[in-house]
Amino acid sequence: MAKYDLNDDGVVVVVGSGAGGGTLANELCQKGIQVVLLEAGKRESNESFVNDEWSSFGQISWLDSRSSSGTWRVGKDFNGLPAWICKTVGGSTTHWAGASLRFQEHEFRVKTEYGDIDGANMLDWPLTLKDLEPYYAKAEDKMGVTRTNDVPGLPGNNNFKVMYAGAKKLGYKHCHTGRMAINSKPRDGRGACLQLGFCFQGCKTGAKWSTLVTEIPKAEKTGKLDLRPESHVLKIEQDKSGKVTGVIYADADGNQHMQKARAICVAGNSIETPRLLLNSENSHSPDGLANSSGQVGKNYMRHMTGSVYAAFEKPVHMWRGTTMAGIITDESINDPKRGFVGGYEMETLSIGLPFMAAFLDPGAWGKDFTRKMDTYSHMAGMWLVGEDLPQETNAVTLHSENKDQHGMPTPNVHFDDHENDIAMRNHAYKQGSAIYDAAGAKENYLVPPYPSTHNLGTCRMSADAKDGVCNAHGQTHDISNLFISDGSQFTTGAAENPTLTIVTLAIRQADYIAKQLSEKAI
Amino acid sequence: MLDLDLTRREFLQTSGTVLMGTIATSSGILSMLAPSQTWALELTKLDKSTGHALLLATRQILPHDTLDDAVYALVVKDLDSAAASDDAVAKLLTDGVAQLNADAGGDWSGASSDKQAAVIEKMAGNDFFEKIRGTAIVSLYNNEMAWAHFGYEGDAWKHGGYLKRGFDDLNWLPDPPADASPSAYAAE
Ligand SMILES: Cc1cc2nc3c(=O)[nH]c(=O)nc-3n(C[C@H](O)[C@H](O)[C@H](O)COP(=O)(O)OP(=O)(O)OC[C@H]3O[C@@H](n4cnc5c(N)ncnc54)[C@H](O)[C@@H]3O)c2cc1C
Ligand code: SF4
DSSP: OOOOOTTOTTSEEEEOOSHHHHHHHHHHHHTTOOEEEEOSSBOOOTTTOOSOHHHHHHHHBOOSOOEEESSSHHHHHTTTOSBOOBOBTTGGGTTOOOBOOOOOGGGGOHHHHHOOOTTOOOOOOSSOHHHHHHHHHHHHHHHTOTTSTTOOOOOOOHHHHHHHHHHHHHTOOOEESOOBSBOSSOBTTBOOOOOOSOGGGTOTTSOBOOTTTTHHHHHHHTTOEEEESSOEEEEEEEOTTSOEEEEEEEOTTSOEEEEEOSEEEEOSHHHHHHHHHHHTOOSSSTTOTTOTTSOTTOSOBOOEEEEEEEEOSSOOOTTSSOSSOOEEOGGGSOOGGGSSSSOEEEEEOOOOHHHHHHHSSTTOOSHHHHHHHTTGGGEEEEEEEEOOOOOTTSEEEEEEEEEOTTSOEEEEEEOOOOHHHHHHHHHHHHHHHHHHHHTTOSEEEEEOOOSBSOOBOTTOBOSSTTTOSBOTTSBBSSOTTEEEOSGGGOSSOOSSOSHHHHHHHHHHHHHHHHHHHHTTOO | OOOOSOSSOOEEEETTEEEESOOOOSSHHHHHHSSSSOOOOOOSSSOHHHHHHHHHHHHHHSOOTTSOHHHHHHHHHHHHHHHHHOHHHHHHHHHHHHHHHHHTTTOTTTSOHHHHHHHHHHHTTSHHHHHHHHHHHHHTTSSHHHHHHHTOOOOOGGGTOSTTTTTTOOOSSOOOOTTTSOOOTTTO
16 A cells, blocks of 8 residues: 655545545546545444444444534434434445436436426536446446346345335336345455345445445555545645645544645535535635535535335345345436426335334334334335435535534534425325335335435536536536545436446546646646 | 342343343243343442333333333443433433322332323423433344344344345245346355
């Protein structure tokens, strides 16, 4: 592994080692570019991961202080935990379930397709599906996504059997075990899935793609990567010319260092990325870095989500096997006749008994709650995930008083559901319930959103610098050597789980950065 | 019905929680997990009657009729630890139990289940109630005894996953076709 000097101003600094940052770092290293990858969390491994929900939660989650506001139910149920994401080498790809779907063509131009909508800050992406297709192909190959590149689908587990039976009875046409970044057979030096059912807890077999088990080791092999775990970036420095020059970070002991850089790529996930830009305000950028549009932190999206669990006469044992290998895509189209724009996916989902208690009906107690819990082994479950609309008032801001362990203002996440989100959720609950009814459910449980696992849009890309923070390559409009490299770039959220697109954008961005470096444009 | 006296000192190690003593019980599953037929709870901060009252309060808040007291005792154990490390929590719990007694007409633990339910209903949402509920929603369901009771099998790593242990053994619905659900690699 490389070790670069703090004063080496030729390196590219990447902040965050998750889907965006981990992929970008590897892609740059493969091109011979020197990268310092700063990651706030520790480095775990397949061996150190634990198949136990709460222990794992304590091991890899981002638990630094955060607050939330707004009328969303998460704000009430999990006020101090607006998002369920990770602080560890590999970021939330250690936690993710692996569902890897391309966005649809129209989802890159929703302002055009859906029109202006009250309360929504609609905008078309500055790029098209066609622009991304070659990069999607690379990402799918890199991640070993099933049902692409001749990688077979995963075998359906019990939870999938229930979904499939109900979907067919209801007349849905597109139901299968998903496009998953999980090895259905050995590939890329990693084994096949053993159906452990702890995909959210780090995957002890390594069958699941994460930057921890793929991108980062590959980058290390190039000799170009200087990965520094437990290095929490607090501030980005900017010089008088307006260029960014380096970052200040705190190490495991809380000691602060300044790492110089030629370019800086921020991939801290959509809460930490804007927080870092806002916290880096200086006399040159009094509203925070790259914020001449005023859009840093704004347009926070989290997907319309909800879950349906259903109790059956006979046991299901839904926890056995892959957490999310099952999907129905029929509802992901845009069909405003349903009473909302945009679409949603229905994906199998299982959580263990400990998390079920926490999430089934947060705050509930008494006989009605325990009666439902008693049906746990007979439950099937699905997650509903759809496009939510960008709203300028849904925003990540710096808390005026609270500070974290490094003295940095904590982030507040404000969110109100848009009417469209609510209409979509109600539709999705109804369809999800109908699927389970068709499969013979005794009772359906409509479960409210979990803390956000998909956090998007807070430094969105835009054709026009006044509408957003970065261009179609994630390069900030204001500062040519500062890049946004994670889901914060998303102009809008689409119905699909975001990570394949985050990885796709990172691969594309690496090409762009390499070109800019070689042309001495940055 | 509930004996908090320590009959044999043994540790029962569950995930994140240690129940002093041994577990017991009516249910066969639990005795498999437990080293002997009797169990007891050792409290470090709270006294025995407070512990007992909290256990009964937890049973009212999250009532699973056939779930053994030994599992509820894990909640009390966690409340006791919280009380031991934070005086404010200790006060919240002892004051809360005093209130339970007062509302139950003097003796909460001796009151009928209906009476207890009415008293708890009145407290719903207050800090004392929320402390118990918030602790119980984790502790009650986060241990191997509870997993056995609810039929949750949890960690299969040591057994090589569920691949050969029933991940697709559901047989009361038709199997999906191979294009929707290909057969497993290892099973080929
Ligand atoms: C339970 C769960 C299931 C999911 N399932 C799916 C799925 O099936 N499909 C899908 O597409 N997506 C899924 N996701 C979402 C997916 O994990 C995220 O979309 C993706 O990981 C986001 O990538 P990112 O690069 O933006 O951030 P992350 O992967 O979260 O990485 C950000 C990293 O930056 C680090 N960091 C943040 N701030 C700093 C700082 N100041 N200094 C240094 N380091 C910092 C963090 O510690 C973290 O490691 C899931 C998420 C969760 C939590
Ligand atoms: S089910 Fe498969 S992907 Fe999920 S944790 Fe197990 S081996 Fe990994």
